Amino acid sequence: MRAAGETVRVRDDWPETRHPCHIRTPHYLRGRSGTVVRHLGDFPNPEDLAFARPAPKVPLYHVAFAQDAIWHEGAAGDELLVEIFDHWLEPAA
C-alpha cells in the first residue's frame, strides 16, 4: 500500500502502440511525477474488464500533479487530481 505523501512517477509506457488496449491513465501524465493523496480502494483492473478477461483487483490512488508543468496555465499552486491504478505507478527517480 502506498502512503499519502509518497512521490511517484507515472510509467512512461505506451502499450496502445503495441496491441489493442483500454487504458484509463491519461496520455499527458505518462512519465510525470506526482504525490499520492489517498488510497481509494482496490478495484478490478479495467484493462482486463474491457476484454472480458479475469480482472484481479488493483489498488487505485488519487495522485496530485502540479498543473503548471503539464498545462502551462492556471493559478500558482493549482493541481490536477487524477485516479491512477497502482500498476501505472513507480518510484519517482
Place this chain on the structure above:
Amino acid sequence: MHDLGGVSKFMCEPVDKEPHALTAFDRDVDALRQLLSGQGLMTVDELRRGIEAIPEADYHRLSYYERWIRSMTATLLNRGVLTEVEIAAALEKL
C-alpha cells in the same frame, strides 16, 4: 477516439454545457445497457473500449447513445451472445 485531454486539435472549442433532452431511443439504449450488465453479458469497460474503437469520422457523426448501441452490438457479437444473422433477422421484423 479516446484520451482527448490536451490534444491540440480539440483545444479552444467551447464546451456545450446545456443539458440535453433524452429521446425514447436514448432511454431504451441506457436501459438495455443496464440489463446486459445485470445479466453479466457485458461490462461498462467493454462499452468504453467499443466506443473507443469507433473510427473517428463515425464517432463524430454518431450521437452519444448511438455510440453506445454500436459498442454494445460489437460486444455482443464478439462474445457470441448474438450473431450477425440474428441481428439482421430482428431488424427485418421492425
